[in-house]
Amino acid sequence: MTEGLENAASAMRNKMMNIQIVANNLANVNTTGFKRGMTFAEMLDGEQEVTTKKATDFSEGVFVETNNPLNVAISGDAFFTVKTPEGEYLTKNGDFKIDNNGYLTTREGFKVLGQNGEINLQDELIDKNINLAITKNGEIKSDDKIITKLKISKVENEQVLTKADGQRFYNNEKQYTIANDNDFELYHGYLESSNTNAIIEMQQMIQLQKDYEASQKMITSIDSMMSQVKEMGKI
């Protein structure tokens, strides 16, 4: 009897935790490069013979044109690599800026890595009317001269990545291999919007709420059954 109570209570706790994931997805509906978290029910994809677990949905968000020369969207299973004091991180957020020393950085000021390390564009910016272009395979060009190539990284299994604030992803080693040119495509002057889908999240929210209610009903009916059992004991 009490086992049923505990099961129902744990189901309620579980649903509440899932609501938190949905709430976070919805809060980040306008966050560039955000990848939605998946609720526990969604994680188990049992359509094929094997069941795969997914914690993050890495499907592509919509590409929005911004015409900003420092905006890049990345298509395919690859990431930009940024350097932070704690090591290299990956991100899908290609909303870059140039800091006061001329380095290409993320909005938070972490340096974006090229294949030869940090990218400094100071000379190109001062000397001439810069016509900065980023090609589909990650080369940064000013007019026809190739300055450097962005370090675009690939992870064999994206699901092992851990999320960090600022749309960053990492795994424990924080060392990433460079992706092949045919693994990805860059879109210059575009940003990838959040892949949160309002309809899916709303549907999840309704379902979680109903399940929550059902578990609560279960608890109350077990409770009334238990009190009936108690009644039986009375003569």
Add this chain to the structure above:
Amino acid sequence: MSTRALRTAATGMYAQQLNIQVISNNIANLNTTSFKKSRAEFKDLMYQEISTNPQQETAPGSVEQTNAKIQVGSGVKASSTQKMFQQGDLQQTGQQLDVAIHGDGFFQVRKADGSFAYTRDGSLKISSEGSLVTTDGFIIEPGFSLDEQVLGISISSEGVISAQEVGENNVELGTLELAKFVNPGGLMSLGNNLYAETEASGTPILGQAGHDGFGELQQGYLESSNVDIVEEMISMISAQRSYEINSKTVKTVEEMMGIANNIKR
């Protein structure tokens, strides 16, 4: 646990409110000379690892693919507002002291407190002392003085100012200098179409219009605002809907808490 979901939804609502503020400021400045639109930027907040993973046991035939950690995020915050320095349309005004910058660069002005500020608003005037000033009376630097005898002023695309004086030929008065920044997006808006240098923008690089990547000057034109009303409207709709959907989260969590409270009758 539940109050965290409420707080997460609240961060989402707050972020959208800020987004609307930025959009409404853009729309309000639709007709402001040389106004540059802003865009709010968001970033996701910290993730917390929840130790209990209810699907930890690997069932036969299943493949463990995740890092076995359940991460729960805690919402969103506005990380910055970004100024978009795209060129606005040049509008002909026919005024000889209206100067638009076509391309990169800012006019340098000296504020009342002696510090420099930068503007792209080229609707210039001549002050009572004969110096070239902006609409708000800030003196253009490096300045030069004109006397009352001037009949007409011409400003070349490279910024050379020459005046036609009574009974004389054209007299060259000087050259307007422009300033540009490594990262104009890092400039601080001061209002009145003025910007101030910050650590993020870098120090100003002075130069002559039409050279070394500086824009050219167009006399008789003003640069209009670069706000695109259709784009702003679309952003406004999307921000309002996002606000609404976050309020739905609040409502759902509130109802769930009510359900939990009803366990014990």
